[in-house]
Amino acid sequence: xxxxxxxxxxxxxELPEVSAPPASFIHAVTxxxxxxxxxxxxxxxxxxxxxxKLGKELTIEEGSKAARQTMINLLxxxxxHLGNLDRINKVVKVLAFVNxxxxxxxxxxxxxGASQLLEQIFGENGKHARTGVGTNELPFSMPVEIEMIVxxxxx
Numbered sequence: 001x002x003x004x005x006x007x008x009x010x011x012x013x014e015l016p017e018v019s020a021p022p023a024s025f026i027h028a029v030t031x032x033x034x035x036x037x038x039x040x041x042x043x044x045x046x047x048x049x050x051x052x053k054l055g056k057e058l059t060i061e062e063g064s065k066a067a068r069q070t071m072i073n074l075l076x077x078x079x080x081h082l083g084n085l086d087r088i089n090k091v092v093k094v095l096a097f098v099n100x101x102x103x104x105x106x107x108x109x110x111x112x113g114a115s116q117l118l119e120q121i122f123g124e125n126g127k128h129a130r131t132g133v134g135t136n137e138l139p140f141s142m143p144v145e146i147e148m149i150v151x152x153x154x155x
Contacts, residue, residue, distance in 0.1 A: 055104025
């Protein structure tokens with residue numbers, strides 16, 4: 001069992017199976033020593049854990065849980081793409097979109113659910129640059145969409 005798989009197990013996290021993309025794109029692409037992921041969502045067993053806008057239908061706590069689940073789904077994509085999460089040297093960048101009601105401006109607290117999980121799993125190498133922005137709509141009324149960039153260890 002890999003180091004990261006052991007850490008996930010310690011945290012009680014089981015990565016889901018990765019399904020086919022719902023549109024004309026791929027989940028991840030490697031160029032040089034960087035992997036870029038497509039945006040992902042907070043589905044659990046094929047269903048969104050939450051839908052709606054932060055500041056209207058959803059609380060910051062629910063949004064943070066959705067961001068955490070979205071990151072779990074992104075880690076599943078990376079494992080599927082790389083074969084082993086131990087190949088990741090560093091989380092470089094996280095870009096998060098938060099489905100926000102008018103006047104909601106606490107996106108950073110929502111996105112912390114994803115960022116804190118990365119630090120729990122990867123330690124110092126999980127600390128990353130980040131952008132979290134509010135948007136008036138996201139596909140299928142999902143509350144959060146996140147993409148990321150990771151650096152691979154030298155071979």
